[in-house]
Amino acid sequence: MQGQRGFTLATLIFLLILAGFAAMVAMKTIPTYIEYYTVKSALENILHDGTDQSAMELRQTFTKRMDVNSVYTVNAEDLEISRDGGMLTLSVPVSSKKPMGAGISISVDLVATASAPL
Numbered sequence: 001m002q003g004q005r006g007f008t009l010a011t012l013i014f015l016l017i018l019a020g021f022a023a024m025v026a027m028k029t030i031p032t033y034i035e036y037y038t039v040k041s042a043l044e045n046i047l048h049d050g051t052d053q054s055a056m057e058l059r060q061t062f063t064k065r066m067d068v069n070s071v072y073t074v075n076a077e078d079l080e081i082s083r084d085g086g087m088l089t090l091s092v093p094v095s096s097k098k099p100m101g102a103g104i105s106i107s108v109d110l111v112a113t114a115s116a117p118l
Contacts, residue, residue: 024100028098028100029106031096032094032096032108032110035071035073035094036110038069038071039066040112040113042066042069042071043062043092043112043113043114046061047090047114047115048116051116051117058079059079060076062090073096074092074094078092079091080092086117086118087115087118088116088117088118089113089114089115090113090114090115091111091112091113092112093110094109094112095108095109095110096108
């Protein structure tokens with residue numbers, strides 16, 4: 001005689017709740033990661049265009065690229081420019097805090113960085 005196999009109703013409900021929670025977390029965090037990769041790509045493209053620009057020109061170019069890509073959470077004041085050791089490094093913090101409900105939030109803090117030799 002074989003025993004019964006399969007999920008119980010309680011197991012099925014638990015798995016559905018777990019999958020729903022994972023989907024909710026993904027829906028809240030994926031836009032921040034997309035924004036991060038957009039900013040990182042823009043920084044790499046700015047450096048690819050040339051490293052001989054002044055800080056003001058770099059900030060203007062960054063602002064234009066963010067406008068084209070519809071990224072409004074970072075701006076030119078967030079752009080950190082470093083010229084150390086023969087390298088030009090551009091970095092921008094990308095962060096977000098999304099409420100989940102009942103006083104719980106998800107916080108994502110990333111730093112998009114790109115470097116090129118001078």
